[in-house]
Amino acid sequence: MSYRIKGNTGEWEVVIGLEVHAQVISKSKLFSGAATKFGADPNHHVSLVDAAMPGMLPVLNKEVVEQGVRTGLGLRAQINMKSVFERKNYFYADLPQGYQISQFLEPIVGEGTITLDLEGGDVREVGVERMHLEQDAGKSVHDQHPTQSYIDLNRSGVALMEIVSKPDLRSPEEAGAYLRKLRSILRYLGTCDGNMDEGSMRADVNVSVRKPGDELGTRTETKNVNSIRYVQQTIEHESKRQVKILEEGGEIVQETRLFDASNGTTRSMRSKEEAHDYRYFPDPDLLPLVLDPAWVEEIKATIPELPDEKKERFINDFGLSAYDAGILVADREKAMFYEEVAEGRDPKLAANWVMGDFFGALNKSGLSLDASPVSAKQLGGLIGLIKDNTISGRIAKEVFEVMWETSKDADTIVEEKGLKQITDTGPIEAAIDEIMAANPEQVDAFRGGNEKLIGWFVGQTMKATGGKANPGMVNQLLKKKLAG
Amino acid sequence: MSVDKNTVAKIARLARIRVDEKQQEELTGELNQILGWIEQLSELDTDGVEPMTSVVEMTQPLREDVVNDGYYVDRVTKNAPESAHGFYAVPKVVE
Numbered sequence: 001m002s003y004r005i006k007g008n009t010g011e012w013e014v015v016i017g018l019e020v021h022a023q024v025i026s027k028s029k030l031f032s033g034a035a036t037k038f039g040a041d042p043n044h045h046v047s048l049v050d051a052a053m054p055g056m057l058p059v060l061n062k063e064v065v066e067q068g069v070r071t072g073l074g075l076r077a078q079i080n081m082k083s084v085f086e087r088k089n090y091f092y093a094d095l096p097q098g099y100q101i102s103q104f105l106e107p108i109v110g111e112g113t114i115t116l117d118l119e120g121g122d123v124r125e126v127g128v129e130r131m132h133l134e135q136d137a138g139k140s141v142h143d144q145h146p147t148q149s150y151i152d153l154n155r156s157g158v159a160l161m162e163i164v165s166k167p168d169l170r171s172p173e174e175a176g177a178y179l180r181k182l183r184s185i186l187r188y189l190g191t192c193d194g195n196m197d198e199g200s201m202r203a204d205v206n207v208s209v210r211k212p213g214d215e216l217g218t219r220t221e222t223k224n225v226n227s228i229r230y231v232q233q234t235i236e237h238e239s240k241r242q243v244k245i246l247e248e249g250g251e252i253v254q255e256t257r258l259f260d261a262s263n264g265t266t267r268s269m270r271s272k273e274e275a276h277d278y279r280y281f282p283d284p285d286l287l288p289l290v291l292d293p294a295w296v297e298e299i300k301a302t303i304p305e306l307p308d309e310k311k312e313r314f315i316n317d318f319g320l321s322a323y324d325a326g327i328l329v330a331d332r333e334k335a336m337f338y339e340e341v342a343e344g345r346d347p348k349l350a351a352n353w354v355m356g357d358f359f360g361a362l363n364k365s366g367l368s369l370d371a372s373p374v375s376a377k378q379l380g381g382l383i384g385l386i387k388d389n390t391i392s393g394r395i396a397k398e399v400f401e402v403m404w405e406t407s408k409d410a411d412t413i414v415e416e417k418g419l420k421q422i423t424d425t426g427p428i429e430a431a432i433d434e435i436m437a438a439n440p441e442q443v444d445a446f447r448g449g450n451e452k453l454i455g456w457f458v459g460q461t462m463k464a465t466g467g468k469a470n471p472g473m474v475n476q477l478l479k480k481k482l483a484g
Numbered sequence: 485m486s487v488d489k490n491t492v493a494k495i496a497r498l499a500r501i502r503v504d505e506k507q508q509e510e511l512t513g514e515l516n517q518i519l520g521w522i523e524q525l526s527e528l529d530t531d532g533v534e535p536m537t538s539v540v541e542m543t544q545p546l547r548e549d550v551v552n553d554g555y556y557v558d559r560v561t562k563n564a565p566e567s568a569h570g571f572y573a574v575p576k577v578v579e
Contacts, residue, residue, distance in 0.1 A: 027550065033547070059545065061547050150572070277498055288543075289544045
């Protein structure tokens with residue numbers, strides 16, 4: 001079902017493009033040796049280069065270039081062997097240089113593709129227009145003084161990747177799927193931590209509307225939206241606002257807007273109207289960046305298996321559904337955990353346990369994966385016990401709960417609590433005989449044609465054996481004995 | 485290529501430089517003269533010639549990713565007209 005805005009004159013299609021700013025994982029800044037770590041005291045992670053003191057010269061960080069190339073490869077994008085840093089000129093209190101060093105005409109990464117995982121296991125390809133490297137600005141604090149703003153340059157000069165999508169997205173859901181997938185890929189690659197709370201990933205949201213089949217409408221750009229939910233709210237609000245204006249005979253003004261999280265709306269940033277004239281020109285302090293093809297090949301060799309490939313492998317090799325595989329690969333640590341559990345075990349049974357009881361317990365306790373009281377190896381051990389009939393699935397749930405409490409191995413718990421499944425026909429037969437002798441009227445009813453009663457007999461037998469009897473054997477033996 | 489007085493006024497405003505009417509007039513003339521000199525370069529045939537980005541033959545040098553700078557907030561804010569609690573303090577700029 002396509003997403004449409006219903007107006008008075010019919011349905012409108014929404015066209016969305018996202019510019020994502022992702023902070024590059026590196027120890028030092030893009031052009032200086034100051035630290036990038038989050039949360040330092042004001043202006044401690046600042047060098048004279050970041051503060052734009054006269055005569056200071058930028059020197060490019062090799063690791064950041066490598067991370068940029070790695071990201072490009074992960075987005076299945078064109079790597080440009082030559083790229084150019086330019087100055088984007090504007091004035092703001094937290095931009096000491098008076099320009100941002102960015103890339104404009106010749107970015108380091110060209111066109112690529114991101115595959116969206118949509119509801120119900122559907123997939124859709126979305127184009128990436130480009131990715132370039134640039135400096136972040138500083139931070140302004142407005143609420144500490146009645147007449148002054150405080151400026152902290154710790155973030156000034158930290159490397160960002162700006163990843164620009166093509167206007168291929170058509171609904172808030174798709175925009176959400178795009179951001180989740182992009183974040184997942186960046187985390188797999190280790191090029192951005194994707195932490196939106198700390199501002200490591202933020203999005204500029206371009207929205208326009210049109211009647212299906214028409215030319216693209218005029219767009220607006222809502223800046224610096226810092227959560228997936230806010231991006232979706234921006235799209236919902238902005239598309240409705242534009243439809244209303246157009247249906248009332250008005251025109252959309254191409255402008256920069258701000259998202260207001262307190263009421264989920266957007267508003268115009270009038271002060272930015274003139275700022276769009278950035279007068280880009282190549283930074284005379286920096287030569288063009290030329291990549292050695294051998295280096296790019298070396299970087300290519302370090303690219304890990306990415307979510308799409310992993311998903312494909314889980315489906316083909318493990319027989320998982322597209323939906324299950326999608327959930328398991330979304331987070332790299334969880335995917336690795338699953339693979340460790342499934343190692344040498346039944347992969348489908350492992351998937352059910354990881355996604356069911358295990359993720360359930362993790363969510364309920366509010367723990368992160370690395371703080372889990374049950375290790376992947378231990379969970380694998382439990383699954384092994386189910387598979388080799390040492391315990392039934394029902395008992396396994398009981399064992400799992402004890403494992404979660406005590407962090408003990410499954411076989412230890414089974415041993416200590418005497419939960420080993422009865423697979424010996426003797427005791428099961430004895431239990432059945434006793435039940436049949438005590439309930440002759442039920443036996444007669446069954447033999448008289450009420451075959452549903454088999455369930456009752458199974459229940460009684462399980463109860464008599466403390467739940468430890470092998471259910472398959474109980475069924476088999478019951479059928480034989482009841483048949484007379 | 486040439487510029488008119490309005491363009492000069494706009495460039496001045498974008499660069500945050502105050503240029504009065506009379507100066508705008510003078511600058512328009514000066515800039516057009518400079519642009520005229522640069523224009524002469526277009527008489528040369530540069531088809532197939534790579535743009536020169538540096539007078540020396542070299543590529544962009546790269547730095548290893550190590551933290552070896554910063555941690556001197558006093559030096560960073562020393563020239564600031566005003567600072568407070570390690571921040572630069574500037575007239576309120578709020579959107």
